[in-house]
Amino acid sequence: MNLLAIETSTECCSVALACGDEVVVRSEVAPRRHAELLLPMCDAVLAEAGLSRRQLDAIAVGRGPGAFTGVRLAISAAQGIALALDLPVVPVSSLAALAQDAPAESRYILAVIDARMGEIYSGVFRRNDGLPLEALGPEVVGTAERLVLPMQTSWTVVGTGWASYAPMLRPRLGCEPLFADGARYPQAAAVARLALRELASGQGVPAEQALPVYLRDKVALTTAERQQAW
Structure with a gap:
C-alpha cells in the first residue's frame, strides 16, 4: 500500500x-x-x-x-x-492525528488547537492497547473556560491550545496533566x-x-467585538 x-x-x-x-x-x-x-x-x-x-x-x-x-x-x-x-x-x-502522537503511555488524551478569537478546537480520546484511538465525544470549538470533559481522570494534553490557554484549561482538568506539550x-x-x-x-x-470540517463558520472578530475584548 x-x-x-x-x-x-x-x-x-x-x-x-x-x-x-x-x-x-x-x-x-x-x-x-x-x-x-x-x-x-x-x-x-x-x-x-x-x-x-x-x-x-x-x-x-x-x-x-x-x-x-x-x-x-x-x-x-x-x-x-x-x-x-x-x-x-x-x-x-x-485533532485525532494530534492525539495519535501523544506519548505512548498516554491513555486519556485531550487534543487542543488554538482556534484564535479566544477559542480552542478540542477533542478527547482514549487509547486502548492494540485498538484504534477512540473518540470520547464530539469535537467542539469554544472558550477554554467552558470546556467540559467527559470524566475526571488524569489527562495528557497536546496542541497549541495548551500553549495559549493553559491557565484556563488547568481548572477544567481537575488536576495537573500527566504530560502537556503546547508545541505539538x-x-x-x-x-x-x-x-x-x-x-x-x-x-x-x-x-x-472528502469534505473539510471547520466546526465554526466565522473567520475573524468584527471591529465591535475586538473593541469589546479590549
Whole structure:
C-alpha cells in the first residue's frame, strides 16, 4: 500500500508517504507558506521513496478542524491528486492525528488547537492497547473556560491550545496533566497511520466526498467585538 498523507490545518505544513513499512516525511512550521511548500513536499517524499504518483494507492488528508485556509488547501490538494489518479481519499480528524502522537503511555488524551478569537478546537480520546484511538465525544470549538470533559481522570494534553490557554484549561482538568506539550501540531505521518486503519476496513471515499470540517463558520472578530475584548 502506497499512501500519500497531507496535513496543513495549523501553522505546520506536513506530508508523509507510507510505503510498505517505511514512512517518508517532510514537515515544517511555516505560517502562511503552506501553498508554496505543499506540492514540492509531495514531490520530495515520492522522489525519496523512488515512486511516481501513478504508483499511489490512496490519499489521506487532515480534514480539520483548524485554520480555514489550511484546511481548504489540504482538502483541495488531496481532491486534485485523487481525481487525477482515480484514487480513494481518507479524511482524518486533525485533532485525532494530534492525539495519535501523544506519548505512548498516554491513555486519556485531550487534543487542543488554538482556534484564535479566544477559542480552542478540542477533542478527547482514549487509547486502548492494540485498538484504534477512540473518540470520547464530539469535537467542539469554544472558550477554554467552558470546556467540559467527559470524566475526571488524569489527562495528557497536546496542541497549541495548551500553549495559549493553559491557565484556563488547568481548572477544567481537575488536576495537573500527566504530560502537556503546547508545541505539538497535527502531523501527516499520524494522518497516514490513522488512514491505513480506515482503509483496511474499507473507509476510503471518492475525492468529491472528502469534505473539510471547520466546526465554526466565522473567520475573524468584527471591529465591535475586538473593541469589546479590549
